[in-house]
Amino acid sequence: MIDAAVSQAGAPPLVFETHQAGAQHYAETGEALPAAALEACRTSDAILFGAMGWPDIRFPDGTEIIPQLDLRMEFGLFAGVRPIRWFPGLPKVLSDPRAEGIDFVLVREQTEGLFYARGRGEVLNDQEAYDTMQITRAGTERVTEFAFQLAAQRKRRGKAGTVTCVDKANVFSSMAFFRKVFDEIAAKHPELQKDYAYVDALALNMVKKPWTLDVLVTENMFGDILSDLAAGLIGGMGMAPSADIGDTHGLFQPAHGTAPDIAGKGVANPGAMFLSGAMMLDWLAVKHADQRLADAAGLIEAAVEHSLSTKIAVPMEYGGSANCAEMTRSVIGALGAVRKEVA
Ligand SMILES: NC(=O)c1ccc[n+]([C@@H]2O[C@H](COP(=O)([O-])OP(=O)(O)OC[C@H]3O[C@@H](n4cnc5c(N)ncnc54)[C@H](O)[C@@H]3O)[C@@H](O)[C@H]2O)c1
Ligand SMILES: CC(C)[C@H](C(=O)O)[C@@H](O)C(=O)O
Numbered sequence: 001m002i003d004a005a006v007s008q009a010g011a012p013p014l015v016f017e018t019h020q021a022g023a024q025h026y027a028e029t030g031e032a033l034p035a036a037a038l039e040a041c042r043t044s045d046a047i048l049f050g051a052m053g054w055p056d057i058r059f060p061d062g063t064e065i066i067p068q069l070d071l072r073m074e075f076g077l078f079a080g081v082r083p084i085r086w087f088p089g090l091p092k093v094l095s096d097p098r099a100e101g102i103d104f105v106l107v108r109e110q111t112e113g114l115f116y117a118r119g120r121g122e123v124l125n126d127q128e129a130y131d132t133m134q135i136t137r138a139g140t141e142r143v144t145e146f147a148f149q150l151a152a153q154r155k156r157r158g159k160a161g162t163v164t165c166v167d168k169a170n171v172f173s174s175m176a177f178f179r180k181v182f183d184e185i186a187a188k189h190p191e192l193q194k195d196y197a198y199v200d201a202l203a204l205n206m207v208k209k210p211w212t213l214d215v216l217v218t219e220n221m222f223g224d225i226l227s228d229l230a231a232g233l234i235g236g237m238g239m240a241p242s243a244d245i246g247d248t249h250g251l252f253q254p255a256h257g258t259a260p261d262i263a264g265k266g267v268a269n270p271g272a273m274f275l276s277g278a279m280m281l282d283w284l285a286v287k288h289a290d291q292r293l294a295d296a297a298g299l300i301e302a303a304v305e306h307s308l309s310t311k312i313a314v315p316m317e318y319g320g321s322a323n324c325a326e327m328t329r330s331v332i333g334a335l336g337a338v339r340k341e342v343a
């Protein structure tokens, strides 16, 4: 898919190197993220990551295999960028016609928050267990600044230019601190708007009036939960891409997991993987100042939309009959059609 789009956009071919990692690889070899794979991630221009978690990440001996969390920490991938957009052909989960205007981006802090507790949690005894939330000034500043930069880009494309701080500042000191730092960063962007929402109320409004949302910035665990809720607004995880962005590295992966309930049947919707690939090309286009890579990203997005809107292939996830291979063929086939439209 990516090769075809890159070629049709007239960009030089990307060089792919494939490495194994994850829970299944660990079960087979005793290694979760081999040194060569980690080194390849470090030295590559970008990391395209499959969904991980086969069928669970926790092994009977207590070992946890979550290479994506390791990579977020290793490369400081602090911004989890999770866009949600409705386009024709996606299920209309909400009956309100304004739901066709759903187009927002969740920016999830990914190096601290409640995930700080990973590997540090304590089960004191059979009655008590603790996990600690960490919010730092540096961590909050960089993710909030990222969210404002993103809102500025979106404003140039006609969006509202509003960043909403999603927290629980009414109860937790750590979250009140998150909001305070958010405010300081917001003050540096007077041309953009800021807003606040408690995470519980935001969850309500994400379902009641998601078309009012633009850019959301939030703590790690809240972002994890809200990004699945958000995907539900467009029919499920199958069109929910994700980009994990740091100062030097970018990792691109669908927001969904390994879908054990349907695994092995060939029925998964590959859309989130395609759109994650498009996010990677967009990011590489900026990194290399090469518009052709952005064009390739645009072709993939347009081909996914064309394939769905013309109902050439309706994924099983949405009650249609197209399996993963058929969806893939349909979207690759649509690349040619959309290129002619663009030309
Ligand atoms: N980014 C990741 O790698 C990631 C994300 C979430 C979960 N996981 C891991 O994946 C495993 C399964 O987790 P889970 O079941 O809670 O979440 P999941 O995202 O794998 O699945 C949730 C639901 O969405 C459906 N679904 C997901 N992707 C789909 C697709 N492409 N097409 C159609 N339907 C799709 C599944 O069938 C399931 O009903 C766990 O080990 C978990 O830790 C990994
Ligand atoms: C699998 C899990 C560790 C991961 C997370 O919690 O970040 C996933 O749910 C995600 O959304 O990327």
Ligand SMILES: [Mg+2]
Residues within 6 Å of the ligand: 224, 225, 228, 255
């Ligand atoms: Mg998740």
